[in-house]
Amino acid sequence: MANKEDILAGLAEIVNEETGLETEEVQLDKNFTDDLDIDSISMMTIVVNAEEKFDVKIPDEEVKNLKTVQDAVDFIANAS
Amino acid sequence: MSTVSLNQYNPTKGSRILSVGAFRPNRLVGNEELAGPIDSSDEWIQQRTGIVTRQRAEADISLYDMALGAGKQAIDRAGIKASDLDAIVVSTVTFPYPTGSAAALIAGELDITVPAYDISAACAGYCYGVAQADALVRSGMADKVLVIGAEKLSDFVDPTDRSISFLLGDGAGAVVLGAADEPGISKSNWGSKGQEWDMIRMTRSNLDMRDIIEEVERTGDATAITEPGSQGGIWPTLRQEGPSVFRWAVWEMAKVAKQTLADAGVEPEDLAAFIPHQANMRIIDEFAKQLKLPEHVAIGRDIADAGNTSAASIPMAMHRLLEERPELSGGLALQIGFGAGLVYGAQVVRLP
Numbered sequence: 001m002a003n004k005e006d007i008l009a010g011l012a013e014i015v016n017e018e019t020g021l022e023t024e025e026v027q028l029d030k031n032f033t034d035d036l037d038i039d040s041i042s043m044m045t046i047v048v049n050a051e052e053k054f055d056v057k058i059p060d061e062e063v064k065n066l067k068t069v070q071d072a073v074d075f076i077a078n079a080s
Numbered sequence: 081m082s083t084v085s086l087n088q089y090n091p092t093k094g095s096r097i098l099s100v101g102a103f104r105p106n107r108l109v110g111n112e113e114l115a116g117p118i119d120s121s122d123e124w125i126q127q128r129t130g131i132v133t134r135q136r137a138e139a140d141i142s143l144y145d146m147a148l149g150a151g152k153q154a155i156d157r158a159g160i161k162a163s164d165l166d167a168i169v170v171s172t173v174t175f176p177y178p179t180g181s182a183a184a185l186i187a188g189e190l191d192i193t194v195p196a197y198d199i200s201a202a203c204a205g206y207c208y209g210v211a212q213a214d215a216l217v218r219s220g221m222a223d224k225v226l227v228i229g230a231e232k233l234s235d236f237v238d239p240t241d242r243s244i245s246f247l248l249g250d251g252a253g254a255v256v257l258g259a260a261d262e263p264g265i266s267k268s269n270w271g272s273k274g275q276e277w278d279m280i281r282m283t284r285s286n287l288d289m290r291d292i293i294e295e296v297e298r299t300g301d302a303t304a305i306t307e308p309g310s311q312g313g314i315w316p317t318l319r320q321e322g323p324s325v326f327r328w329a330v331w332e333m334a335k336v337a338k339q340t341l342a343d344a345g346v347e348p349e350d351l352a353a354f355i356p357h358q359a360n361m362r363i364i365d366e367f368a369k370q371l372k373l374p375e376h377v378a379i380g381r382d383i384a385d386a387g388n389t390s391a392a393s394i395p396m397a398m399h400r401l402l403e404e405r406p407e408l409s410g411g412l413a414l415q416i417g418f419g420a421g422l423v424y425g426a427q428v429v430r431l432p
Contacts, residue, residue, distance in 0.1 A: 039127070039128060045366065060327065
């Protein structure tokens with residue numbers, strides 16, 4: 001299982017690359033839509049890049065459950 | 081038992097696109113006009129789709145009118161007469177009659193009696209048509225084939241739908257394929273993923289619509305047409321699972337595109353143009369990024385002011401690229417269509 005801190009750091013890099021947001025802004029309690037202003041298409045790009053980076057599968061039907069950064073980190077940690 | 085050997089067609093070595101035509105309806109529909117019913121804004125639509133305006137046809141311009149207009153232009157530009165054609169293939173999902181076909185109607189108007197049929201492959205339809213025309217020509221069954229992609233999608237939109245309706249435009253594009261000494265159409269990479277049949281769909285079937293009409297006629301109660309869940313009324317309209325379509329259209333289709341290049345024996349550096357289905361500018365941008373195309377490769381971006389025109393979008397974008405950059409003529413283009421089915425089709429073609 002991957003270390004959650006590493007997952008957060010890796011996820012922050014992916015979000016930064018897609019949106020230009022500073023990596024420090026990507027914190028566990030942030031909501032992707034409401035706090036980070038990430039739309040559904042950017043979210044899918046982030047998901048695909050996270051799949052590649054962490055070698056996990058994140059099905060389409062799971063993406064809508066990933067509301068916060070914490071949700072995504074937990075899912076990746078459990079799936080990897 | 082007879083020992084007669086049956087006569088066959090004589091295959092030819094290659095086929096190529098001889099010309100491209102287009103018909104663009106002249107009603108420009110800006111984002112402001114569509115934003116209200118979906119509680120949106122020009123900025124929201126542009127940011128998510130890259131669409132500034134879309135072209136839509138007036139009520140008195142039919143799908144048939146647009147298809148015929150594009151087809152006639154392609155015939156003229158090929159320097160041939162309609163009577164030189166050996167087949168007509170029309171790709172559309174918006175011709176309002178399940179039968180007879182739009183292609184037969186067009187053949188009749190052109191006063192020719194060649195094989196004429198429609199195909200239903202949604203946004204991959206033009207590439208499916210090119211695959212078929214290439215096979216018809218190389219097998220020797222035909223010397224010249226008219227392939228038309230035409231859609232009047234504005235007949236099948238729901239103004240309150242936030243998934244796809246605001247992307248859609250109308251139009252037609254057409255090519256004439258003919259025999260050539262050198263191959264001008266690569267191997268077609270085409271297929272389907274019917275497991276995702278619902279990802280892009282109509283809200284109801286014609287039979288569902290009939291049942292609702294019969295219910296209303298029987299009970300005199302019209303609420304079945306407008307009640308919540310009726311998805312914008314009785315008339316079938318389009319819907320899609322946008323994020324899932326985006327994922328499939330970029331990452332799965334990027335694999336198809338790369339395989340198409342490999343099958344053709346072509347490197348990205350060899351391309352003059354990349355002409356994907358004009359689904360959404362975000363898809364086009366991410367797609368191009370995944371393919372790592374060199375800077376010199378021109379990218380079809382007709383969608384910004386034409387909208388998504390399904391089967392018509394690739395030939396319309398090709399037509400525009402060649403109007404704006406005639407020096408691309410003779411170069412190689414990667415074309416790829418993908419859409420409802422799910423279905424996809426791709427080829428490398430030599431531009432007319």
